[in-house]
Amino acid sequence: MAKLLDKQRYKCALAAMQTVQAIDRALPILHSGPGCAQKLSDTNGSSGYFSPNIFPCTSINEKDVVFGGVKKLNSTIDNALKVIDADLYVVLTGCIPEIVGDDSGEVVSRFEDADKPVIYAPTAGFKGNNYKGHEQVVDAIVEQYLKKSDKKQKGLINIWADVPYQDLFWLGNLRALEKLVAELGLTPNTIFGYNRGIENINKIPEAEFNLLVSPWVGLGNVKKMERKFGTPYLHYPTLPIGATETSKFLREVGKFAGVDEAKVEAVIKEHEDYYYYLIGRYADLFLENRVINKQFTVVADAQYSLGITKFLVNDLGLIPAKQFVVDDTPKNYRDQITEEFKKLNFGIEAEVSFETDGYKIHSEIKEHDYHGYPLVLGGYYEKEVTESLKGNFLNISWPVQDKVVFDRSYVGYEGGIRLIEDIYTVAVSRFN
Numbered sequence: 521m522a523k524l525l526d527k528q529r530y531k532c533a534l535a536a537m538q539t540v541q542a543i544d545r546a547l548p549i550l551h552s553g554p555g556c557a558q559k560l561s562d563t564n565g566s567s568g569y570f571s572p573n574i575f576p577c578t579s580i581n582e583k584d585v586v587f588g589g590v591k592k593l594n595s596t597i598d599n600a601l602k603v604i605d606a607d608l609y610v611v612l613t614g615c616i617p618e619i620v621g622d623d624s625g626e627v628v629s630r631f632e633d634a635d636k637p638v639i640y641a642p643t644a645g646f647k648g649n650n651y652k653g654h655e656q657v658v659d660a661i662v663e664q665y666l667k668k669s670d671k672k673q674k675g676l677i678n679i680w681a682d683v684p685y686q687d688l689f690w691l692g693n694l695r696a697l698e699k700l701v702a703e704l705g706l707t708p709n710t711i712f713g714y715n716r717g718i719e720n721i722n723k724i725p726e727a728e729f730n731l732l733v734s735p736w737v738g739l740g741n742v743k744k745m746e747r748k749f750g751t752p753y754l755h756y757p758t759l760p761i762g763a764t765e766t767s768k769f770l771r772e773v774g775k776f777a778g779v780d781e782a783k784v785e786a787v788i789k790e791h792e793d794y795y796y797y798l799i800g801r802y803a804d805l806f807l808e809n810r811v812i813n814k815q816f817t818v819v820a821d822a823q824y825s826l827g828i829t830k831f832l833v834n835d836l837g838l839i840p841a842k843q844f845v846v847d848d849t850p851k852n853y854r855d856q857i858t859e860e861f862k863k864l865n866f867g868i869e870a871e872v873s874f875e876t877d878g879y880k881i882h883s884e885i886k887e888h889d890y891h892g893y894p895l896v897l898g899g900y901y902e903k904e905v906t907e908s909l910k911g912n913f914l915n916i917s918w919p920v921q922d923k924v925v926f927d928r929s930y931v932g933y934e935g936g937i938r939l940i941e942d943i944y945t946v947a948v949s950r951f952n
C-alpha cells in the first residue's frame with residue numbers, strides 16, 4: 521500500500537546538478553522537464569558564474585514523450601558548447617527521458633571529439649535521492665572522463681566527503697579537511713569549490729590514496745577508483761568534529777599514509793592544547809548551566825548524526841537519547857553505521873533509527889523523557905517540536921532556514937569549538 525512520507529529530508533537524484541555546480545566551471549545540462557531545476561534549487565549560495573536559472577535544459581514536453589527527446593538533447597548540448605564557456609559539461613537525465621527510453625549515453629558519445637569534455641549521469645528521480653545522484657556524477661567522471669595514470673604523486677591524497685549544497689557546510693568542511701591533511705605534510709586534492717575544478721579532477725588518478733570521510737556516501741566511488749586506477753582507499757566513517765574524533769582521524773590518516781608518528785603527535789598536541797585552553801575558559805558554563813545538562817537527539821543524514829553524536833558524548837559528556845538518520849541510507853550500510861554509534865567513550869552506546877518519516881520522528885521525540893530540556897540538532901522541521909518541549913534547538917541539517925553559511929565549518933578542532941559556540945549561544949539566549 522502507498523505510504524505518505526512526512527517532511528522528506530532529501531531531493532531526487534537530479535539534484536546532483538548541485539554536485540556538478542560545486543565543481544568550479546562545470547556545467548550541468550539537464551535532459552528533463554522544464555520545472556525540475558526550479559524545484560530542486562535552493563537559495564543556499566547557489567548563484568554565481570552558473571546558477572540553476574541558466575542551466576541549459578531540454579525542457580521536454582508531450583511531443584518528446586511520444587517521439588523521443590534525443591534530437592533536442594543533441595541540439596542542447598551542441599548549443600551549450602557554443603555559447604557557454606565551461607570546462608566540463610555534465611548531462612543529467614530526469615525521469616521523463618528515462619521513462620520513455622531516450623538513449624542519452626549514445627547522444628553524449630557523439631560529442632567525444634568536442635573541445636571540452638561532455639559526460640552524462642543517469643539521475644532520474646525514481647532511481648533514488650540526491651545522495652545517490654551525487655555518487656552517479658562522481659562515477660561518471662571516473663568512468664567517462666578520467667584515464668588510468670602510471671604517474672603517482674607521493675603524498676597526494678584525494679579527499680571525498682559528503683554532498684555539496686545538501687550539506688550547507690560543505691565548502692568549509694572540505695577546506696577544513698584539506699587543512700588537517702596538509703598539516704601532516706600531505707597534499708590534499710579535492711574537486712569541489714573555489715579554485716579546484718578540472719585541474720584537480722585531472723590529478724585524481726595520480727593520488728597515492730583516496731580518503732573518504734563519510735559513513736556511506738561515496739564508498740561505491742572509491743571502490744570504483746580502486747578497480748580502475750588501482751588507487752587504495754581509506755574509509756573514515758565519522759566526520760571529525762572536536763578534539764577526540766579529530767585526533768583519532770589524524771592518527772588514522774597519518775598511519776595509512778606512513779607519516780612519522782612523532783610528527784602526527786606534534787600536530788595533535790598543538791591543536792589539543794589550544795582546544796582545551798578554550799574549553800577550560802568556559803568549563804564553569806558547561807558544568808554549572810541548568811539548561812543543557814541532560815540528553816540530546818540529532819536528526820540529520822548519517823554524516824552529521826554520527827559525527828555530532830560522537831562529539832557531544834566524547835567531548836562534551838552529554839548523554840544520547842535516540843538518534844535519527846534521515847538520508848534513506850541503503851540497507852547494506854546500516855549495520856555498520858549502527859556499530860559506529862556504539863563506539864563512544866565511557867562505554868556509552870547510542871541507539872539509532874534509520875527513519876525518513878518526520879511524523880514518526882517527532883512522535884518519538886515528544887514521547888521520550890529527556891530528563892530536562894532536550895537538546896535537538898536537526899533540520900528546520902525540528903524547530904517547532906523542540907520549542908513545544910521547551911528544548912534547545914540548532915538547525916544543522918537540511919533544510920536549513922535560519923542561517924546563512926558561506927564557508928563556515930564544524931570540522932576539526934576549530935569546527936568543534938564553533939559547534940559548542942552555536943549550541944551554548946542558543947542555551948544562554950533563552951533567558952534573555
Ligand code: SF4
Binds near residue numbers: 560613643644
Ligand atoms: S522526480 Fe523526476 S520529474 Fe521530479 S524533479 Fe526529479 S527528475 Fe524532475
